[in-house]
Amino acid sequence: MSKTTAALAVLKSAGVFGLVSRAMRSKLRILCYHGLWLGDSPQYGDCLYMQSQRFEQRMEWLARSAFPVLPLDEAIRRLDDGSLPDNAVTITIDDGWFSTLKGMVPVLERLGLPATLYATTYYSVRGGPVLNVLVDYLITQAPAEVLGRSAYARELAGTHPGLAPSSPAGRNAIGGRLAATVDALPGSQRMDAVREIASALGKDIAPILEGRWFDLMSEDELREAHDRGLDIQLHTHTHRMHGLVPEKVASEIEVNRRELARILGIDPSSFRHFCYPSGVHSRAVFDAVRHCGIRSATTTESGLAAAADERMSLSRILDCQSMTTLEFEARLTGVWDMIAGARKRMRSSEEVYAG
Ligand SMILES: [Zn+2]
Incomplete structure (x- = not known):
């Protein structure tokens, strides 16, 4: 207790x-x-x-x-x-x-x-998934030693050398910044960036997309939620x-x-x-x-x-x-x-x- x-x-x-x-x-x-x-x-x-x-x-x-x-x-x-x-x-x-x-x-x-x-x-x-949250998930759940495999993560570590991927706080900071980086990309490039990060980290995102872990409701689903009270x-x-x-x-x-x-x-x-x-x-x-x-x-x-x-x-x-x-x-x-x-x-x- x-x-x-x-x-x-x-x-x-x-x-x-x-x-x-x-x-x-x-x-x-x-x-x-x-x-x-x-x-x-x-x-x-x-x-x-x-x-x-x-x-x-x-x-x-x-x-x-x-x-x-x-x-x-x-x-x-x-x-x-x-x-x-x-x-x-x-x-x-x-x-x-x-x-x-x-x-x-x-x-x-x-x-x-x-x-x-x-x-x-x-x-x-x-x-589709809310990409900045998905990126934060990928980074914060990834083992520290694989973080450097992502070009996006490397670039970030280069510009912010203080971010240590070995600590949870450092990974949180990298996740947050990388999520913001992806968010700032033109809409057409965001999903590619997420795929690059996921594949560099060795994470299969197919089940994440299929399971809709990070999806909002579609328009039809919003209507259904509203109809259900x-x-x-x-x-x-x-x-x-x-x-x-x-x-x-x-x-x-x-x-x-x-x-x-x-x-x-x-x-x-x-x-x-x-x-x-x-x-x-x-x-x-x-x-x-x-x-x-x-x-x-x-x-x-x-x-x-x-x-x-x-x-x-x-x-x-x-x-x-x-x-x-x-x-x-x-x-x-x-x-x-x-x-x-x-x-x-x-x-x-x-x-x-x-x-
Ligand atoms: Zn909110």
């Missing part, structure tokens, strides 16, 4: 979870998921992909719990007018992975839980924030909205909620986002959403494969925030003394 788990278990048995949850009952808990892992072992992306059993276990826990689950639009409306039920939860899922349709939608349907999907549209229209909202067209330039962000939202309205055959004005891709946001874009007719925008910052919070930057609870049920419960009750807040206050008072 880790120290954190042990500490949480003590707090729970002392009744602190119940007390804090009562104190925080007026806040909204916005859960954040991404996709499910469809690939082989070891699992990649702790918070990007979850094992299907873990997701099912979480949703079953939630359905049995005293936390009422509301659709996002209703939750935001009731956060605004003060009529939110105690300890309200809303479920949001980012990106629109194929695995979300395959594995999450059936669980949500079976348990009757409402959820919102923030769908990015570029890869749904274009088809998933609320679909905005997440930009290309999953980019363009250096937080307000006009570019607004344009991303408008293209995303137009594409979703076309794909789903519904009114463009029905898209009123937005999630910042990769959580990238700043005050500089709030007005531009609001002017796009957005009523709520969520980030990946951790916490519960209060009535007084800025609607253009609502915090969420990011659920991950490695999170224990106890930690999940600590986050939902608000105990986690309370501990994190206390730690922060302790650190800043230490800094005052040290300074």
Whole structure:
């Protein structure tokens, strides 16, 4: 048992979870998921992909719990007018992975839980895997000694000699940079670059492509998800924030909205909620986002959403494969925030003394 788990278990048995949850009952808990892992072992992306059993276990826990689950639009409306039920939860899922349709939608349907999907549209229209994520997977899962076999990886190591492929942190950095390099190539050259990297690393990508490990839903699949009850909202067209330039962000939202309205055959004005891709946001874009007719925008910052919070930057609870049920419960009750807040206050008072 880790120290954190042990500490949480003590707090729970002392009744602190119940007390804090009562104190925080007026806040909204916005859960954040991404996709499910469809690939082989070891699992990649702790918070990007979850094992299907873990997701099912979480949703079953939630359905049995005293936390009422509301659709996002209703939750935001009731956060605004003060009529939110105690300890309200809303479920949001980012990106629109194929695995979300395959594995999450059936669980949500079976348990009757409402959820919102923030769908990015570029890869749904274009088809094929999300290449920067696939590249990151290839690099971070590759043994260090084969990394130098890729011309792309060699070139990168040449320009960034500090990146050590022998350490996981170094591989993460190489994966991230190489993913960005591939992303910056013209669309027609990206898949060739990915094939070069995969073949240099000795990785067969056929099963990855066939199994659709890194695919988003196609247009037909997005329609199917919507028909099966998933609320679909905005997440930009290309999953980019363009250096937080307000006009570019607004344009991303408008293209995303137009594409979703076309794909789903519904009114463009029905898209009123937005999630910042990769959580990238700043005050500089709030007005531009609001002017796009957005009523709520969520980030990946951790916490519960209060009535007084800025609607253009609502915090969420990011659920991950490695999170224990106890930690999940600590986050939902608000105990986690309370501990994190206390730690922060302790650190800043230490800094005052040290300074
Ligand atoms: Zn995203």
